[in-house]
Amino acid sequence: MNKKQPIGAAIMLALSIIFILSSQTKNTKYKTLEIYDVFDTYSELTLLGKNTEKALTECNAYLHDADTRWSAKNPESEISALNSAAGVSEVALSDDTLDMLEKSVQYSVYTNGFFDITVGSLVNLWDISKAQIPSNESITTAIHKTGFNLLEINKENKTAMLSCTGAAVDLGAVAKGYATAELLNILKKNGISSALINLGGNTYALGNRSDGTPWKIGIQDPGDTSRTIGDLSVYDTSVITSGNYQRYFEKDGVRYHHIINPYTGNPSNSGLLSVTVINRDPFIADILSTACFVIGYKESLPLLRESDSKAIFVTEDNTVYYSADLQNNFDYDNSAYEYKSFK
Ligand code: AMP
Numbered sequence: 001m002n003k004k005q006p007i008g009a010a011i012m013l014a015l016s017i018i019f020i021l022s023s024q025t026k027n028t029k030y031k032t033l034e035i036y037d038v039f040d041t042y043s044e045l046t047l048l049g050k051n052t053e054k055a056l057t058e059c060n061a062y063l064h065d066a067d068t069r070w071s072a073k074n075p076e077s078e079i080s081a082l083n084s085a086a087g088v089s090e091v092a093l094s095d096d097t098l099d100m101l102e103k104s105v106q107y108s109v110y111t112n113g114f115f116d117i118t119v120g121s122l123v124n125l126w127d128i129s130k131a132q133i134p135s136n137e138s139i140t141t142a143i144h145k146t147g148f149n150l151l152e153i154n155k156e157n158k159t160a161m162l163s164c165t166g167a168a169v170d171l172g173a174v175a176k177g178y179a180t181a182e183l184l185n186i187l188k189k190n191g192i193s194s195a196l197i198n199l200g201g202n203t204y205a206l207g208n209r210s211d212g213t214p215w216k217i218g219i220q221d222p223g224d225t226s227r228t229i230g231d232l233s234v235y236d237t238s239v240i241t242s243g244n245y246q247r248y249f250e251k252d253g254v255r256y257h258h259i260i261n262p263y264t265g266n267p268s269n270s271g272l273l274s275v276t277v278i279n280r281d282p283f284i285a286d287i288l289s290t291a292c293f294v295i296g297y298k299e300s301l302p303l304l305r306e307s308d309s310k311a312i313f314v315t316e317d318n319t320v321y322y323s324a325d326l327q328n329n330f331d332y333d334n335s336a337y338e339y340k341s342f343k
């Protein structure tokens with residue numbers, strides 16, 4: 001971790017602490033921390049146990065520190081430094097940043113580049129907030145600046161470098177998953193055995209709830225985000241969704257969303273509205289949800305089997321395909337969809 005704690009981050013830290021809430025369930029005290037200013041999203045940590053205040057303070061500090069170092073919006077972050085030095089020089093990085101990038105390259109290889117940690121130039125080109133469709137030429141140029149082999153990591157020197165000018169790493173598909181794994185270490189160190197972590201919809205259920213029943217996680221309906229397609233009952237696992245409804249703009253009746261197929265350079269078009277991946281490892285679940293969204297339902301199945309993951313796919317023809325192993329954990333009744341299990 002970076003020892004420097006910028007003043008802004010320290011103030012945010014103090015602000016966030018104010019949002020620690022207590023709730024009582026059957027004589028058991030949960031503490032909840034709401035965080036509005038990390039990873040560009042809303043997060044919520046709900047903890048049960050003796051050291052909840054201390055654990056929440058440590059989690060909050062970790063998240064703010066990680067965000068300060070990883071945010072592409074912060075020109076002084078490690079990731080901004082790495083991207084601005086693309087094609088020019090290597091950049092010194094913290095241990096966890098290096099570790100995250102190294103593992104991300106490994107998973108870029110594993111997913112055949114459908115998840116690609118160097119998709120930054122394409123993501124920047126398709127800047128959802130600008131709501132503009134890029135030209136074919138600019139897409140082709142950005143595709144040439146994308147490729148996990150462009151990211152060179154030197155573990156001994158603790159540096160990394162992008163070998164092509166204009167290339168950029170993008171942590172959007174991994175940072176929350178990686179941070180969740182770090183939060184779990186903090187919780188375990190503090191003896192917390194029951195918790196629900198929610199970083200912008202990326203959830204992890206630690207242990208069971210205080211009454212001994214599993215945590216219930218609603219899976220959002222991509223067609224109507226005020227509803228769910230069903231509830232998953234889970235413990236000791238992460239549940240992570242990638243979907244075309246999370247960030248997008250529409251032009252002439254076409255939806256352009258935030259998950260890019262690195263081969264075509266366009267928002268992926270694999271027939272899915274969303275995919276939820278269930279895996280004990282939040283980092284793997286985060287990467288696979290993005291990768292499977294680009295790859296599509298049928299073609300993702302070998303990857304899910306190999307990685308011991310379960311999944312729920314929602315397709316454009318309003319079918320929900322869910323892993324047969326989830327049969328007893330997935331409670332569904334949304335009449336807009338037809339439900340089918342797969343093995
Ligand atoms: P997620 O919501 O986890 O699926 O991550 C989506 C975010 O990851 C996007 O907002 C981009 O920042 C980034 N991203 C988009 N497409 C890809 C891709 N094919 N590989 C890696 N990251 C991507």
Ligand code: MG
Binds near residue numbers: 242
């Ligand atoms: Mg992801």
